[in-house]
Amino acid sequence: MTLYALTGTPISTPSAYNLLTLAAVRTDRTSDLDFAFDIGPDSSFGVGTAGATVAVLLPRGAIGLGEDGGLQISSLPLDSIVLAPERGYEERVGVVIDSGAVIIAASRKQNCNFGFVRPRYAKLRVEALDLVQRSVTLRLVVDPNCGYRGLGPGVPQQ
Template sequence: MVIRPQLNPHLAAWLLLGWIVVAGCNDPFAGEATFENVIDTTTLYALRDTPIRLPSAYSLLDRSPIRTDTTSAFDFAFDIDANGKFLIYPPGALGLTRDPGVQLMDRRFEEIKSAPEENYITDRPIEVAANQVFIVRSRPSFNFCLFFGQFPRYGKFRVLEVNREDRSITLELLVNINCGFRSLEPGLPSS
Protein backbone atom coordinates (compact mmCIF):
# COMPACT_ATOMS: atom_id res chain seq x y z
CA MET A 1 0.00 0.00 0.00
CA VAL A 2 1.32 3.45 -0.97
CA ILE A 3 0.60 6.35 1.38
CA ARG A 4 0.41 9.71 -0.37
CA PRO A 5 0.75 12.86 1.67
CA GLN A 6 -2.22 15.20 1.37
CA LEU A 7 -1.90 18.94 1.38
CA ASN A 8 -4.35 20.82 3.55
CA PRO A 9 -6.51 22.99 1.21
CA HIS A 10 -6.18 26.01 3.52
CA LEU A 11 -2.40 25.69 3.56
CA ALA A 12 -2.38 25.35 -0.23
CA ALA A 13 -4.42 28.55 -0.57
CA TRP A 14 -2.03 30.46 1.70
CA LEU A 15 0.99 29.13 -0.18
CA LEU A 16 -0.56 30.15 -3.50
CA LEU A 17 -1.33 33.63 -2.18
CA GLY A 18 2.23 33.95 -0.89
CA TRP A 19 3.64 32.87 -4.24
CA ILE A 20 1.49 35.45 -6.06
CA VAL A 21 2.71 38.20 -3.76
CA VAL A 22 6.36 37.17 -4.19
CA ALA A 23 6.09 36.85 -7.96
CA GLY A 24 4.04 39.99 -8.45
CA CYS A 25 6.44 42.76 -7.49
CA ASN A 26 10.08 43.72 -7.12
CA ASP A 27 10.05 43.59 -3.32
CA PRO A 28 7.19 41.39 -2.16
CA PHE A 29 7.32 42.84 1.33
CA ALA A 30 7.40 46.51 0.41
CA GLY A 31 3.77 47.08 -0.51
CA GLU A 32 3.00 50.20 -2.51
CA ALA A 33 4.39 53.65 -1.85
CA THR A 34 1.86 56.00 -0.29
CA PHE A 35 4.06 58.88 0.86
CA GLU A 36 5.82 61.30 -1.48
CA ASN A 37 9.51 61.98 -1.03
CA VAL A 38 10.04 65.71 -0.46
CA ILE A 39 13.15 67.83 -0.02
CA ASP A 40 13.22 69.73 3.26
CA THR A 41 15.67 71.39 5.66
CA THR A 42 16.26 71.11 9.38
CA THR A 43 18.65 72.47 11.99
CA LEU A 44 20.17 70.38 14.78
CA TYR A 45 22.11 71.62 17.81
CA ALA A 46 25.11 69.96 19.42
CA LEU A 47 24.46 67.41 22.16
CA ARG A 48 26.83 69.32 24.45
CA ASP A 49 26.90 72.99 25.45
CA THR A 50 23.50 73.91 23.97
CA PRO A 51 20.13 74.30 25.73
CA ILE A 52 18.48 70.92 26.37
CA ARG A 53 15.24 72.17 24.77
CA LEU A 54 16.92 72.30 21.34
CA PRO A 55 16.84 69.20 19.08
CA SER A 56 20.15 67.35 18.70
CA ALA A 57 18.95 64.27 16.82
CA TYR A 58 16.80 63.27 13.86
CA SER A 59 14.18 60.54 13.38
CA LEU A 60 13.63 59.36 9.82
CA LEU A 61 10.39 57.61 10.79
CA ASP A 62 8.97 60.91 12.06
CA ARG A 63 10.77 63.07 9.47
CA SER A 64 11.54 65.30 12.40
CA PRO A 65 14.29 66.71 14.62
CA ILE A 66 14.26 65.10 18.07
CA ARG A 67 15.17 66.25 21.56
CA THR A 68 17.41 63.64 23.14
CA ASP A 69 16.19 64.40 26.66
CA THR A 70 12.70 63.10 25.80
CA THR A 71 13.48 59.94 23.81
CA SER A 72 16.23 57.70 22.50
CA ALA A 73 14.14 56.82 19.42
CA PHE A 74 16.26 58.59 16.82
CA ASP A 75 18.43 57.57 13.88
CA PHE A 76 21.38 59.93 14.32
CA ALA A 77 22.52 62.71 16.60
CA PHE A 78 24.80 65.70 16.09
CA ASP A 79 27.62 67.02 18.25
CA ILE A 80 30.81 69.08 18.11
CA ASP A 81 33.80 67.51 19.83
CA ALA A 82 36.51 69.22 21.90
CA ASN A 83 38.61 69.70 18.74
CA GLY A 84 35.77 71.52 16.97
CA LYS A 85 34.88 68.64 14.63
CA PHE A 86 31.25 68.41 13.50
CA LEU A 87 30.17 64.81 14.09
CA ILE A 88 27.16 62.68 13.17
CA TYR A 89 26.55 59.88 15.68
CA PRO A 90 24.58 56.76 14.83
CA PRO A 91 22.87 55.55 18.03
CA GLY A 92 25.33 52.64 18.34
CA ALA A 93 28.16 55.15 18.82
CA LEU A 94 26.25 56.45 21.86
CA GLY A 95 25.72 52.99 23.40
CA LEU A 96 22.17 52.66 22.02
CA THR A 97 20.73 50.36 19.34
CA ARG A 98 23.08 49.47 16.47
CA ASP A 99 20.37 49.16 13.82
CA PRO A 100 20.56 52.69 12.37
CA GLY A 101 23.61 53.51 10.30
CA VAL A 102 25.29 56.36 8.45
CA GLN A 103 27.29 56.31 5.22
CA LEU A 104 29.32 59.18 3.77
CA MET A 105 28.85 59.74 0.05
CA ASP A 106 31.24 61.12 -2.53
CA ARG A 107 28.44 62.28 -4.84
CA ARG A 108 26.29 65.39 -4.89
CA PHE A 109 22.90 65.34 -3.15
CA GLU A 110 21.00 65.49 -6.49
CA GLU A 111 22.98 62.58 -7.96
CA ILE A 112 21.91 60.09 -5.29
CA LYS A 113 18.88 58.21 -6.60
CA SER A 114 18.76 55.23 -4.22
CA ALA A 115 20.13 54.25 -0.81
CA PRO A 116 22.85 51.59 -0.74
CA GLU A 117 22.00 48.27 0.92
CA GLU A 118 25.26 47.81 2.85
CA ASN A 119 28.32 49.44 4.41
CA TYR A 120 26.60 51.67 6.96
CA ILE A 121 28.64 52.81 9.94
CA THR A 122 26.77 51.90 13.12
CA ASP A 123 29.30 52.10 15.96
CA ARG A 124 31.32 55.31 15.64
CA PRO A 125 30.74 58.96 14.74
CA ILE A 126 31.54 60.34 11.31
CA GLU A 127 32.96 63.79 10.69
CA VAL A 128 31.07 66.10 8.34
CA ALA A 129 31.71 69.54 6.87
CA ALA A 130 29.81 72.01 4.70
CA ASN A 131 28.42 70.39 1.52
CA GLN A 132 29.13 66.86 2.83
CA VAL A 133 26.45 64.36 1.78
CA PHE A 134 25.53 61.29 3.81
CA ILE A 135 22.88 58.56 3.77
CA VAL A 136 21.08 57.33 6.88
CA ARG A 137 19.40 53.95 7.39
CA SER A 138 16.81 54.13 10.16
CA ARG A 139 15.99 51.65 12.88
CA PRO A 140 13.56 48.98 11.60
CA SER A 141 9.91 49.74 12.28
CA PHE A 142 6.41 48.44 11.68
CA ASN A 143 5.19 52.02 10.96
CA PHE A 144 3.23 51.97 7.69
CA CYS A 145 4.23 48.29 7.18
CA LEU A 146 1.28 46.76 8.97
CA PHE A 147 1.31 43.36 7.24
CA PHE A 148 4.83 43.33 5.86
CA GLY A 149 7.12 43.32 8.92
CA GLN A 150 9.78 45.69 10.22
CA PHE A 151 11.81 47.62 7.68
CA PRO A 152 14.34 50.45 7.89
CA ARG A 153 13.72 53.73 6.08
CA TYR A 154 16.36 55.71 4.21
CA GLY A 155 17.25 59.36 3.82
CA LYS A 156 19.90 61.49 2.17
CA PHE A 157 21.31 64.58 3.86
CA ARG A 158 23.54 67.45 2.77
CA VAL A 159 25.25 69.80 5.21
CA LEU A 160 24.13 73.29 4.19
CA GLU A 161 25.75 75.17 7.05
CA VAL A 162 27.93 74.54 10.08
CA ASN A 163 27.65 77.24 12.76
CA ARG A 164 30.29 77.19 15.49
CA GLU A 165 28.75 80.15 17.34
CA ASP A 166 25.28 78.55 17.69
CA ARG A 167 26.83 75.05 17.78
CA SER A 168 24.39 74.00 15.07
CA ILE A 169 24.24 72.28 11.72
CA THR A 170 21.65 72.93 9.00
CA LEU A 171 20.81 70.04 6.71
CA GLU A 172 19.03 69.64 3.39
CA LEU A 173 17.26 66.29 3.39
CA LEU A 174 15.01 63.86 1.59
CA VAL A 175 13.58 60.97 3.61
CA ASN A 176 11.65 58.03 2.15
CA ILE A 177 9.30 56.70 4.85
CA ASN A 178 7.60 54.16 2.58
CA CYS A 179 7.88 50.60 3.85
CA GLY A 180 10.78 48.76 2.20
CA PHE A 181 11.65 51.47 -0.35
CA ARG A 182 15.17 52.85 -0.94
CA SER A 183 14.43 55.45 -3.64
CA LEU A 184 15.85 58.88 -2.77
CA GLU A 185 14.31 60.97 -5.53
CA PRO A 186 11.51 63.53 -5.06
CA GLY A 187 7.95 62.32 -5.73
CA LEU A 188 6.12 59.06 -5.17
CA PRO A 189 8.77 56.31 -5.22
CA SER A 190 8.51 53.15 -7.28
CA SER A 191 11.30 51.27 -5.49
Template sequence: MSFTPNARRLGAPRIARRALSFCAALLFAGGSAACSDENPFLSPATRENVVRTFSVWTLTGSNPSLPAAMLFTNLTPERPQVLSNGSVNFEVAFDLTGDGKVRVIPARALVPQSPAGAPIVGLLRSNSAFSALTRAPERGYTDDSTMVVGVNELVLVRLASAGCIYGEPYYAKVAVDSIIASERRIVLRTLVNRNCGYRALTEGLPTT
Protein backbone atom coordinates in the same frame (compact mmCIF):
# COMPACT_ATOMS: atom_id res chain seq x y z
CA MET B 1 5.45 21.32 8.36
CA SER B 2 7.93 20.07 5.76
CA PHE B 3 8.04 20.77 2.03
CA THR B 4 9.07 18.41 -0.72
CA PRO B 5 11.56 19.65 -3.36
CA ASN B 6 8.73 19.79 -5.90
CA ALA B 7 6.65 21.96 -3.62
CA ARG B 8 9.53 24.35 -3.22
CA ARG B 9 10.01 24.60 -6.97
CA LEU B 10 6.34 25.25 -7.53
CA GLY B 11 5.84 27.59 -4.57
CA ALA B 12 8.14 30.45 -5.56
CA PRO B 13 6.75 30.98 -9.09
CA ARG B 14 3.21 30.81 -7.73
CA ILE B 15 3.97 33.50 -5.12
CA ALA B 16 5.68 35.64 -7.75
CA ARG B 17 2.69 35.32 -10.09
CA ARG B 18 0.35 36.38 -7.28
CA ALA B 19 2.49 39.41 -6.48
CA LEU B 20 2.65 40.43 -10.12
CA SER B 21 -1.09 39.87 -10.52
CA PHE B 22 -1.69 42.13 -7.51
CA CYS B 23 0.43 44.88 -9.06
CA ALA B 24 -1.32 44.48 -12.40
CA ALA B 25 -4.70 44.74 -10.70
CA LEU B 26 -3.65 48.01 -9.07
CA LEU B 27 -2.56 49.45 -12.39
CA PHE B 28 -5.72 48.23 -14.16
CA ALA B 29 -7.82 49.90 -11.47
CA GLY B 30 -6.08 53.18 -12.19
CA GLY B 31 -4.63 53.53 -8.71
CA SER B 32 -1.89 56.10 -8.20
CA ALA B 33 0.14 53.72 -6.04
CA ALA B 34 2.03 50.92 -7.73
CA CYS B 35 4.24 48.09 -6.61
CA SER B 36 7.98 48.56 -6.78
CA ASP B 37 9.32 48.23 -10.32
CA GLU B 38 12.34 46.40 -8.90
CA ASN B 39 10.75 44.18 -6.25
CA PRO B 40 7.12 43.11 -6.75
CA PHE B 41 6.94 41.86 -3.15
CA LEU B 42 7.18 45.38 -1.69
CA SER B 43 3.94 47.00 -0.65
CA PRO B 44 2.82 49.92 -2.85
CA ALA B 45 4.51 53.20 -1.92
CA THR B 46 2.15 55.61 -0.17
CA ARG B 47 4.44 58.41 1.04
CA GLU B 48 6.03 60.97 -1.23
CA ASN B 49 9.72 61.80 -0.87
CA VAL B 50 10.25 65.46 0.00
CA VAL B 51 13.46 67.44 0.55
CA ARG B 52 13.32 69.14 3.94
CA THR B 53 15.66 71.41 5.88
CA PHE B 54 16.04 71.19 9.64
CA SER B 55 18.12 72.99 12.23
CA VAL B 56 19.59 71.01 15.10
CA TRP B 57 21.85 72.25 17.86
CA THR B 58 24.90 70.51 19.21
CA LEU B 59 24.65 67.82 21.82
CA THR B 60 27.22 69.64 23.95
CA GLY B 61 27.46 73.35 24.62
CA SER B 62 23.90 74.21 23.55
CA ASN B 63 20.72 74.97 25.47
CA PRO B 64 19.38 71.60 26.73
CA SER B 65 15.88 72.54 25.58
CA LEU B 66 16.95 72.70 21.91
CA PRO B 67 16.82 69.70 19.55
CA ALA B 68 20.18 68.01 18.95
CA ALA B 69 19.01 64.91 17.10
CA MET B 70 16.65 63.63 14.42
CA LEU B 71 13.90 61.05 14.48
CA PHE B 72 13.94 60.45 10.72
CA THR B 73 11.07 57.98 10.76
CA ASN B 74 8.80 60.80 11.98
CA LEU B 75 10.70 63.68 10.33
CA THR B 76 11.10 65.51 13.64
CA PRO B 77 14.07 67.11 15.42
CA GLU B 78 14.39 65.98 19.05
CA ARG B 79 16.48 66.48 22.16
CA PRO B 80 17.91 63.02 22.84
CA GLN B 81 16.45 61.29 25.86
CA VAL B 82 15.47 57.91 27.21
CA LEU B 83 11.68 57.83 27.51
CA SER B 84 9.67 56.45 30.42
CA ASN B 85 9.14 53.14 28.60
CA GLY B 86 12.90 52.67 28.21
CA SER B 87 13.06 53.50 24.51
CA VAL B 88 14.82 56.50 22.98
CA ASN B 89 13.18 59.33 21.04
CA PHE B 90 15.76 59.70 18.26
CA GLU B 91 17.84 57.81 15.72
CA VAL B 92 20.80 60.12 15.09
CA ALA B 93 22.29 62.87 17.29
CA PHE B 94 24.71 65.62 16.25
CA ASP B 95 27.65 67.41 17.81
CA LEU B 96 30.65 69.49 16.72
CA THR B 97 34.26 68.35 16.79
CA GLY B 98 37.12 70.56 17.96
CA ASP B 99 37.97 71.46 14.35
CA GLY B 100 34.41 72.53 13.53
CA LYS B 101 33.07 69.46 11.75
CA VAL B 102 29.85 67.59 12.48
CA ARG B 103 29.88 64.39 14.48
CA VAL B 104 26.98 62.13 13.44
CA ILE B 105 26.09 59.82 16.34
CA PRO B 106 23.68 56.87 15.93
CA ALA B 107 21.40 56.18 18.89
CA ARG B 108 23.20 53.00 19.95
CA ALA B 109 26.54 54.79 19.99
CA LEU B 110 25.11 57.39 22.37
CA VAL B 111 22.85 55.12 24.49
CA PRO B 112 24.38 51.65 24.14
CA GLN B 113 22.32 50.15 26.97
CA SER B 114 18.91 51.71 26.54
CA PRO B 115 16.50 49.58 28.64
CA ALA B 116 14.10 48.97 25.75
CA GLY B 117 16.78 49.02 23.07
CA ALA B 118 17.77 51.72 20.62
CA PRO B 119 17.18 51.59 16.84
CA ILE B 120 19.82 50.15 14.51
CA VAL B 121 21.23 52.91 12.29
CA GLY B 122 23.62 52.30 9.40
CA LEU B 123 25.73 55.15 8.00
CA LEU B 124 27.54 55.37 4.67
CA ARG B 125 29.56 58.33 3.43
CA SER B 126 29.00 59.41 -0.19
CA ASN B 127 31.12 61.57 -2.47
CA SER B 128 28.06 62.50 -4.54
CA ALA B 129 26.27 65.83 -4.42
CA PHE B 130 22.92 65.78 -2.62
CA SER B 131 20.83 66.20 -5.78
CA ALA B 132 22.99 63.81 -7.82
CA LEU B 133 22.47 60.83 -5.53
CA THR B 134 19.14 59.37 -6.61
CA ARG B 135 19.22 55.90 -5.08
CA ALA B 136 20.53 54.46 -1.83
CA PRO B 137 22.92 51.51 -2.03
CA GLU B 138 21.63 48.34 -0.44
CA ARG B 139 24.96 47.45 1.19
CA GLY B 140 28.10 49.06 2.57
CA TYR B 141 26.65 50.67 5.70
CA THR B 142 28.36 50.59 9.08
CA ASP B 143 25.85 50.07 11.88
CA ASP B 144 25.86 52.17 15.04
CA SER B 145 29.23 53.80 14.51
CA THR B 146 29.96 57.54 14.75
CA MET B 147 30.94 59.44 11.60
CA VAL B 148 32.48 62.91 11.13
CA VAL B 149 31.52 65.06 8.12
CA GLY B 150 32.00 68.62 6.94
CA VAL B 151 29.79 71.17 5.22
CA ASN B 152 28.27 69.89 1.93
CA GLU B 153 29.29 66.32 2.69
CA LEU B 154 26.63 63.67 2.24
CA VAL B 155 25.72 60.76 4.50
CA LEU B 156 23.37 57.92 3.60
CA VAL B 157 21.29 56.52 6.43
CA ARG B 158 19.71 53.06 6.69
CA LEU B 159 17.07 52.80 9.40
CA ALA B 160 16.71 49.11 10.06
CA SER B 161 14.24 49.59 12.91
CA ALA B 162 11.70 51.60 10.95
CA GLY B 163 8.72 49.53 12.14
CA CYS B 164 8.04 47.83 8.80
CA ILE B 165 6.12 44.56 9.09
CA TYR B 166 8.75 42.41 7.41
CA GLY B 167 11.74 44.30 8.76
CA GLU B 168 12.57 46.28 5.62
CA PRO B 169 14.51 49.48 6.35
CA TYR B 170 13.90 53.09 5.47
CA TYR B 171 16.67 54.86 3.54
CA ALA B 172 17.62 58.53 3.71
CA LYS B 173 20.24 61.02 2.60
CA VAL B 174 21.47 63.86 4.81
CA ALA B 175 23.79 66.74 3.93
CA VAL B 176 25.26 69.39 6.20
CA ASP B 177 24.20 72.65 4.55
CA SER B 178 25.87 74.97 7.04
CA ILE B 179 27.31 75.27 10.54
CA ILE B 180 26.63 78.39 12.61
CA ALA B 181 29.35 77.91 15.21
CA SER B 182 28.42 80.97 17.26
CA GLU B 183 24.96 79.48 17.84
CA ARG B 184 26.12 75.85 18.04
CA ARG B 185 23.59 75.21 15.28
CA ILE B 186 23.78 72.79 12.32
CA VAL B 187 21.53 73.11 9.27
CA LEU B 188 20.70 69.77 7.65
CA ARG B 189 19.14 69.02 4.28
CA THR B 190 17.35 65.68 4.21
CA LEU B 191 15.28 63.34 2.10
CA VAL B 192 13.82 60.28 3.82
CA ASN B 193 12.09 57.54 1.85
CA ARG B 194 9.50 56.37 4.37
CA ASN B 195 8.23 53.51 2.23
CA CYS B 196 9.37 50.15 3.57
CA GLY B 197 12.28 48.77 1.54
CA TYR B 198 12.25 51.47 -1.15
CA ARG B 199 15.64 53.00 -1.99
CA ALA B 200 14.79 55.84 -4.37
CA LEU B 201 16.08 59.19 -3.06
CA THR B 202 14.36 61.56 -5.46
CA GLU B 203 11.34 63.72 -4.77
CA GLY B 204 7.85 62.38 -5.47
CA LEU B 205 6.16 59.02 -4.96
CA PRO B 206 8.85 56.37 -5.43
CA THR B 207 8.47 53.28 -7.59
CA THR B 208 11.64 51.54 -6.35
Protein backbone atom coordinates in the same frame (compact mmCIF):
# COMPACT_ATOMS: atom_id res chain seq x y z
CA MET C 1 16.21 71.65 9.66
CA THR C 2 18.62 72.74 12.38
CA LEU C 3 20.14 70.61 15.13
CA TYR C 4 22.24 71.76 18.07
CA ALA C 5 25.20 69.87 19.54
CA LEU C 6 24.55 67.30 22.26
CA THR C 7 27.17 69.07 24.37
CA GLY C 8 27.59 72.77 25.07
CA THR C 9 24.05 73.83 24.13
CA PRO C 10 20.86 74.22 26.17
CA ILE C 11 19.06 70.95 26.81
CA SER C 12 15.90 72.55 25.40
CA THR C 13 17.36 72.51 21.87
CA PRO C 14 16.92 69.52 19.53
CA SER C 15 20.12 67.53 18.99
CA ALA C 16 18.79 64.51 17.09
CA TYR C 17 16.47 63.53 14.25
CA ASN C 18 13.77 60.87 14.00
CA LEU C 19 13.46 59.60 10.41
CA LEU C 20 10.17 57.85 11.20
CA THR C 21 8.31 60.94 12.45
CA LEU C 22 10.35 63.39 10.34
CA ALA C 23 11.09 65.52 13.40
CA ALA C 24 14.03 67.07 15.18
CA VAL C 25 13.97 65.74 18.75
CA ARG C 26 15.42 66.52 22.15
CA THR C 27 17.51 63.70 23.55
CA ASP C 28 16.36 64.36 27.11
CA ARG C 29 12.79 63.52 26.13
CA THR C 30 13.11 60.51 23.85
CA SER C 31 15.44 57.80 22.59
CA ASP C 32 13.30 57.45 19.46
CA LEU C 33 15.91 58.91 17.16
CA ASP C 34 18.06 57.81 14.25
CA PHE C 35 21.06 60.13 14.47
CA ALA C 36 22.35 62.94 16.66
CA PHE C 37 24.74 65.86 16.16
CA ASP C 38 27.71 66.87 18.27
CA ILE C 39 30.98 68.78 18.17
CA GLY C 40 34.01 67.64 20.13
CA PRO C 41 37.74 68.17 20.51
CA ASP C 42 40.66 65.78 20.19
CA SER C 43 38.91 63.10 18.19
CA SER C 44 36.70 62.27 21.17
CA PHE C 45 34.41 60.40 18.77
CA GLY C 46 37.14 58.12 17.42
CA VAL C 47 37.27 59.97 14.10
CA GLY C 48 39.24 62.90 12.73
CA THR C 49 42.73 64.05 13.61
CA ALA C 50 44.11 64.24 17.15
CA GLY C 51 43.88 67.81 18.40
CA ALA C 52 41.23 68.79 15.88
CA THR C 53 37.70 69.87 16.66
CA VAL C 54 35.28 67.72 14.70
CA ALA C 55 31.57 67.99 13.95
CA VAL C 56 29.87 64.62 13.65
CA LEU C 57 26.56 62.97 13.00
CA LEU C 58 26.24 60.04 15.35
CA PRO C 59 24.23 56.90 14.60
CA ARG C 60 22.26 55.31 17.44
CA GLY C 61 25.01 52.84 18.28
CA ALA C 62 27.53 55.64 18.84
CA ILE C 63 25.44 57.12 21.66
CA GLY C 64 24.72 53.92 23.54
CA LEU C 65 21.45 52.97 21.86
CA GLY C 66 20.89 49.87 19.74
CA GLU C 67 23.04 49.44 16.64
CA ASP C 68 20.07 49.73 14.36
CA GLY C 69 20.24 51.96 11.31
CA GLY C 70 23.30 53.98 10.38
CA LEU C 71 25.00 56.64 8.31
CA GLN C 72 27.40 56.76 5.40
CA ILE C 73 29.20 59.58 3.63
CA SER C 74 28.53 59.89 -0.10
CA SER C 75 30.84 61.38 -2.70
CA LEU C 76 27.86 62.08 -4.98
CA PRO C 77 25.98 65.39 -5.10
CA LEU C 78 22.67 65.23 -3.22
CA ASP C 79 20.50 65.42 -6.35
CA SER C 80 22.44 62.56 -7.99
CA ILE C 81 21.48 60.07 -5.28
CA VAL C 82 18.35 58.29 -6.45
CA LEU C 83 18.73 54.95 -4.64
CA ALA C 84 20.03 54.32 -1.12
CA PRO C 85 22.55 51.49 -0.80
CA GLU C 86 21.47 48.39 1.09
CA ARG C 87 24.77 48.01 2.96
CA GLY C 88 27.76 49.98 4.17
CA TYR C 89 26.17 52.05 6.93
CA GLU C 90 28.27 52.99 9.95
CA GLU C 91 26.35 51.86 13.03
CA ARG C 92 28.84 52.50 15.87
CA VAL C 93 31.04 55.46 14.95
CA GLY C 94 30.10 59.00 13.98
CA VAL C 95 30.71 60.43 10.53
CA VAL C 96 32.68 63.67 10.30
CA ILE C 97 30.76 66.45 8.58
CA ASP C 98 31.48 69.88 7.17
CA SER C 99 29.50 72.30 5.03
CA GLY C 100 28.48 70.61 1.79
CA ALA C 101 28.90 67.05 3.07
CA VAL C 102 26.35 64.54 1.74
CA ILE C 103 25.23 61.65 3.92
CA ILE C 104 22.87 58.73 3.36
CA ALA C 105 20.96 57.51 6.42
CA ALA C 106 19.06 54.34 7.28
CA SER C 107 16.56 54.56 10.13
CA ARG C 108 16.16 51.98 12.83
CA LYS C 109 14.22 49.02 11.48
CA GLN C 110 10.45 48.96 11.68
CA ASN C 111 7.67 46.53 10.84
CA CYS C 112 6.38 47.20 7.35
CA ASN C 113 3.33 45.76 5.64
CA PHE C 114 3.27 42.04 4.91
CA GLY C 115 5.69 41.18 7.74
CA PHE C 116 8.80 42.87 6.33
CA VAL C 117 11.19 44.50 8.79
CA ARG C 118 13.09 47.29 7.05
CA PRO C 119 14.43 50.81 7.63
CA ARG C 120 13.44 54.07 6.00
CA TYR C 121 16.12 55.79 3.97
CA ALA C 122 17.13 59.42 3.62
CA LYS C 123 19.75 61.57 1.99
CA LEU C 124 20.95 64.80 3.54
CA ARG C 125 23.34 67.63 2.86
CA VAL C 126 25.01 69.90 5.39
CA GLU C 127 23.82 73.36 4.36
CA ALA C 128 25.55 75.22 7.21
CA LEU C 129 27.80 74.31 10.11
CA ASP C 130 28.26 76.90 12.87
CA LEU C 131 30.98 75.94 15.36
CA VAL C 132 30.31 79.04 17.50
CA GLN C 133 26.55 78.43 17.86
CA ARG C 134 27.26 74.67 17.84
CA SER C 135 24.59 74.02 15.24
CA VAL C 136 24.15 72.32 11.90
CA THR C 137 21.51 73.02 9.27
CA LEU C 138 20.60 70.03 7.11
CA ARG C 139 18.58 69.59 3.95
CA LEU C 140 16.85 66.20 4.09
CA VAL C 141 15.00 64.06 1.60
CA VAL C 142 13.33 61.09 3.30
CA ASP C 143 11.50 58.25 1.59
CA PRO C 144 8.53 57.75 3.93
CA ASN C 145 7.80 54.31 2.46
CA CYS C 146 9.05 51.54 4.71
CA GLY C 147 11.79 49.51 3.02
CA TYR C 148 11.90 51.47 -0.23
CA ARG C 149 15.35 52.80 -1.09
CA GLY C 150 14.25 55.32 -3.73
CA LEU C 151 15.48 58.85 -3.03
CA GLY C 152 14.76 60.45 -6.38
CA PRO C 153 11.70 62.43 -7.39
CA GLY C 154 8.40 60.63 -7.91
CA VAL C 155 6.98 57.38 -6.61
CA PRO C 156 9.73 54.96 -5.46
CA GLN C 157 10.03 51.69 -7.37
CA GLN C 158 12.71 49.98 -5.25
